[in-house]
Amino acid sequence: MGTNAYSRRRFLQSMTLAGGALALGACGGGSGSGKGGTLTYWNQFFPTSSSTDKSLKRDDFWVIQSAKRFADANGINVVVTDLPGDDSAFTKFRTAGVARNGPDVASLWSGAYTFGLKSYITPLDKYVDGAYRSTLTGWEVGTEGLVAGKGTLYGIPPANDGIAAVYFDSRVLDRAGAKVSEDTVLEWDQWLEVLRRIKATGVTPLALGNGDYTLFSLFYWIAQVTGGETGLRDLGDGTRKFNDPALQAVVRQWLQLVPYALPNPSTMDDPVAQVGAGKAAVVVQGPWAIAGLRDVLGQNVLMTRLPNINATAPIRDSGIGGPGGDFVVTSYSKHKDEAAAFIKHLTSKTEQLDRIKNHPHEDVKFPNLTGVDLASLFTDPLLVRQAEWVNQKFVFYADNIWPTDLVNEIYAQAQLIWAGKKTPEAFLSALDDKRDSIVKNGSK
Amino acid sequence: MTETVTAGQRVAPGTTPVRRARSRRRRRDTLIGLLSVLPALVLVAALMWYPLVTTVYHGFTDWDGVVTKWVGLDNYRQLFGDGDIWQYLRTNLVFFLSIPVILVISLVVAVLLHEQTPGARFFRSVYYLPCMLSVAVVGLLMRSMFAPDGMANRSLSAVGLGGLATDWLAYTVTSFLVLILAFYWQTLGQGALIFLAGLSAMPSSVVEAAQVDGAGWWRRLFRIVLPMQTPAISYFLVTNTAYVFVGLFSLIFTVTRGGPGSTTVPLDYEIYLSAFQSGDLGYASAVSVVLLVLVSIIAWLQVRNFDLYSRQGGR
Incomplete structure (x- = not known):
């Protein structure tokens, strides 16, 4: 046997060392030193990559930096994992909940979406004191019953989305000779006239995605005639019928948009790209679309509130939006105290302001801090205006108020009526049937 | 010892x-x-x-993954009471009725390959490719091809048939056409392979004897070749029948997501929707049991078929 022979003892020693190194490496995968264990956060709201600027690394994004700051300050490892931005995130969260192998903290869509998952979520009331409550707005969206302080708290809002609005390519408006002012809200006939003029220039006016033609527009117009959130709640619990003359009229008006829109909104992935490609001139979206619109249209963007459905609606000149998401702590987390502390860290004034001031490349989410002049945080006139709207009264997302199954049914039925396969009466009647079935089977 | x-x-x-x-x-x-x-x-x-x-x-409980409450037959009452199950089964049935067409296409392709028709060598090397792609890839390809500004509509416009361009996934009939096209595309390779194997295993002496007796190509095809492929045809039918009841999820999920409306939702996709979107795992379990019973019947038919053929000496 030569001197270089590898004895069994040496081999075992090497393997032990290698295994130890691997184990240490695995522990060090997240942010921080990890002395106090590992906290897992499933992130759905805050970007960790950019589709337009590939030079940005994951560490350049606010949520990663913020998690690292928390980890360093508390001696705990924080692992940030991205959840899909659509409703498949709920599938992942739900299956993880059944298997009890999900995260400690997750960001979910607020309201009914969160309450539908409450079997897997820890009530947060005992982690939240009056002092902390007074620093944030929007507590109602994570409180069962949607009234702040009057139900169990399941989620803490991380930000405010702003409200849905109409964005025009102002060059097309000029070519069409259509007069639209940022300061006034279009009445329905004026809105149709603008669309007609744009279409006459040879450009399809509207590029609408799946949410755009329903939750950001139709749902708002339904809320306008039913009296806002109270009316939406009545529709959701069966106190009020969908299929009534007022809502039939709303749906008929909504269908007047079909000839002015690119086909099949339910499968359109990127309406802003359609505007950028010159295939359309108008989108209906929240303020998160502003960055993309600036990329493709530069300064040629004109933003207005959603048009009014009619002159007699109890809600007028408003909008739909709000804190569409919340942070939750899972019921099976072994680090509930640390998880709650992490949420407080992410929602703190320092962190929220850092997100706005030092991360302008990220899609905007307005801080939900009390006592902060939001408009002063922005320089883009569109964001300044949106920040002003956030401080005014608007309707909370209908899809966060209604049962999730009802919302899914509306999405499904909307495809049929938009394609001319259903009448408004049949559409609304199908929604009543679904809602009644949910109410009936909900108490099974 | x-x-x-x-x-x-x-x-x-x-x-x-x-x-x-x-x-x-x-x-x-x-x-x-x-x-x-x-x-x-x-x-x-x-x-x-x-x-x-x-x-x-x-299936007999109201279960959300954490809390379980016994509800007896309520889930089954809901499933059969609201009539939705018949709509889901309709989707399965549409696929089921489309099987004979792909069977014929696969047979034709296999015969052409077996007969070494011009181009057979090239086609032999590519016909199985779609089977090697995952259903998700095929589904996403179909979705983009049949988008309003996708390749299908652009091609129609390019050849002067712009009038036929449509919003394929917005209508039930055209959505089914797209789905069945994807199903055919994926199944053709498998079908051709099965029948090609059957044709290759056929004793050449039988065909040669028929040739000597003066039987022409068509007569040999219909009187000798196809009857001898009965076991392969039977196998193809039963496996694809089982597939259209339990294997459609990935295709539907990637192409139509059950739309427009819920007109292309099959039974297995409904299990996913009720379990993981609605969180009603008890109801989803009940639907799964119904599907289990259906598939068991199909499996029984399959076994019975094979028994029958083996008793008849494979004829």
């Missing part, structure tokens, strides 16, 4: 040392046999029987 019986030792009637040894060996063989299959039994029990039994149980 041998055993001896000494004087005074009692021997049970009918028990000899050789027999005892044989019995011990048999017991040992049985034990070894049982220990050998034990891992497989444990795995089958843990991965198949346990989920199956709990699914049947949860």
